[in-house]
Amino acid sequence: MRSKNKKRGVCANCGKTCYIESHREPPRSVGGEQTIPLCVKCHMQHHKDKNHFAQWGRLGGKITAQRYPDLWKRNLKQYRSAK
Ligand SMILES: [Zn+2]
Numbered sequence: 001m002r003s004k005n006k007k008r009g010v011c012a013n014c015g016k017t018c019y020i021e022s023h024r025e026p027p028r029s030v031g032g033e034q035t036i037p038l039c040v041k042c043h044m045q046h047h048k049d050k051n052h053f054a055q056w057g058r059l060g061g062k063i064t065a066q067r068y069p070d071l072w073k074r075n076l077k078q079y080r081s082a083k
């Protein structure tokens with residue numbers, strides 16, 4: 001079965017055609033409604049650069065998981081497999 005979140009497109013950051021995720025900028029919590037297409041790598045990197053994952057971790061996984069369920073799941077998966 002194909003995941004709903006995975007669709008091919010052009011990444012706004014690196015310009016590659018690959019699986020694309022919608023990144024919201026600014027975050028929804030600040031009223032952001034614009035979404036930017038980013039490949040998984042750039043999307044992860046973006047949030048890593050901004051140290052979002054650490055911030056979210058501190059805020060508590062539950063809140064984050066509700067707000068960013070897909071991203072959170074993916075982050076946890078990648079984080080675990082990277083360590
Ligand atoms: Zn990219």
Ligand SMILES: [Zn+2]
Pocket residue numbers: 022023024043047
């Ligand atoms: Zn994002």
